[in-house]
Amino acid sequence: MARYSFRLPDIGEGIAEAEIVAWHVKIGERVEEDAQLADMMTDKATVEMESPVSGIVVELAGEVGDLIPIGSTLAVIETDAEGDVEAPPVDTAVEAQIEAETPGAEQVSEPKVTELTSSAAEPETAAKPSETPPVPAAPAVVTGHDAKVLASPAVRARAKDLGVDLGQVHSDGDRIRHADLDAFLRYSSGQGYHSPGASRARADEPVKVIGMRRKIAENMAASKRAIPHFTYVDEMDVTALEEMRADLNANRGQRPKLTMLPFLIVAICRTIPQFPMINARYDDDAGVVTRYGAVHLGMATQTHAGLMVPVIRDAQDKNVWQLASEIGRLAEAARTGKAKVDELSGSTLTITSLGPLGGIATTPVINRPEVAIIGPNKIVERPVFDGDDIRRAKLMNLSISCDHRVVDGWDAASYVQALKRLVETPVLLFAD
Incomplete structure (x- = not known):
């Protein structure tokens, strides 16, 4: 009998450790080659670890929630081979296969690592x-x-x-x-x-707060601890925009259905050049604010694992139809766990929306190290005065939270007023 020491491979993100979020085996159980051993979480992704050999599990590195250093032993498996086998460190990220020879045994491949996000x-x-x-x-x-x-x-x-x-x-x-x-x-x-019908006290x-939920908790706590937030909210009349959206959807052909979000993104991108401090990142340590020329827009997306933020690259270069396609693609990838690591990082500004659940107003938490986050709220119908007349209107509040170290209240209010002008006169969204 031989003992195979499976060491946690380098997952390829320059990380030093990964968190155990699930064990799929127990000590004393038999595991087959390529069967799941554990799910490990890095800062951005959850990775499946698969057994490179068949045998009996005799040691496991820790419990769910523990952090394991890269290169340390994750599991020890007793095989039918002769002599002990030490798994070599893995240098590549995804589906790396490294062959290790053991005396009197066939070559054994290092486990296939599947990136999940x-x-x-x-x-x-x-x-x-x-x-x-x-x-x-x-x-x-x-x-x-x-x-x-x-x-x-x-x-x-x-x-x-x-x-x-x-x-x-x-x-x-x-x-x-x-x-x-x-x-x-x-x-x-x-x-x-x-x-159904549950009403008794339990x-x-x-x-235990682990995995994605722990990452969310850490990031949100760091954001609120380090950033002096302020939130500005204003009301917008989206009646004309909703009429335009309905007309475009009625004649969309094979193109994706338009929601409010693509129009808002176009408005955000068109106003950014006048207010470059909104599309920026603040390096606390260096004391440097980088104002970005391109808008890489983070899109907060709720998934079963928790909140994820896939990124629409170069949003300023896309029209409403292209944005609708990219929004749908990234949201589906995030919810099904197929988003790539580079699709979940590098945002310069974030938008977060609860859709019909949006409420009257929100005070969203900034996606650090960005300096602003925009939160459209739900659309409601109310009577409004139009001169001496009263008409039916569709109204929506829009919230923006800003880093007060970088953005002043006047700047945030002025930016939202510029957004409001485009949203309430939607033909300007398509004008040069």
Whole structure:
């Protein structure tokens, strides 16, 4: 018998450590080659670690929530080979395969590492939409709601052990994955899920803050601790803009349906040259504010794993149809865990919207090290005075939070007034 020491590979982002967000094996269990060992989270992505060998798990590095240094032993697996095997460090990021020879044994490949960017990403083995999903050699027997759900035998076995009906688990993909089950368990343990008719008090349950939720907590705390926020809110009449949007959608053909967001992004980009301090980043340590010429717009997106901010690159160069396509593509990638690391970084300004849930006004938290974040709120219909007449109007409040070290209140108010002029006279959005 031999012991194979699997060391945490370099995931390729220049990081020193990664957090354990899920174990898929236990000590004493048998694991097969290429089966999932653990999910590890970096600053931007969740990465699946797969076993390079088959054998019995005899050691695990820590518990969920622990930080593990790159290059340290993540798991020790007892194999049928002779002698102990030390896994070499891995230098490449994604799907790196490094062969290690052991005395009297065949070459063993280093694990395939699949970049997910959120805990809801599909495994590398998931079937493409145009292909027929592979059928497991020994499918699990399923009854009830579970029979209608696509899931691997491992997911079904885990759900059975937990007493979870897979028919109640939501997935954005074509099948239920471990990440979907994890998300269901988080919500069902007191963070938002309530079974039908539940009204009795339940026992208090501590929920460990790990993974994406911990990253969000750390980033938001750092932002509020380091940045003196102020928020300015103003009301806009979007009646004419909504009429234009309806006309464009009625004649869109094969192009994507337009929401309010692409129009707002066009307005934001057209006003930035007059107010360059809004599209900037502040380096606290160097005491330098960099005002960017291009608008790389972060788009706050709610996912099952938590809030993510995919980035629309060079938003100033895109028209409303191109923006609508990019918004849809990035939102889908974030929600299904397919967004790439470079699509989740490098924003110079962020927009955050709750859509119909937007409320009267918001006070959004700045996406540090940016200096501003814009938050459109929901559209409501109200009567307004138009001279001596009263007319029906569609109104929307728009919020902007700014870093007071960089942006003064007058500047923020002036910027929003410039936005308001474009939004309330939408033909100007398309004028040179």
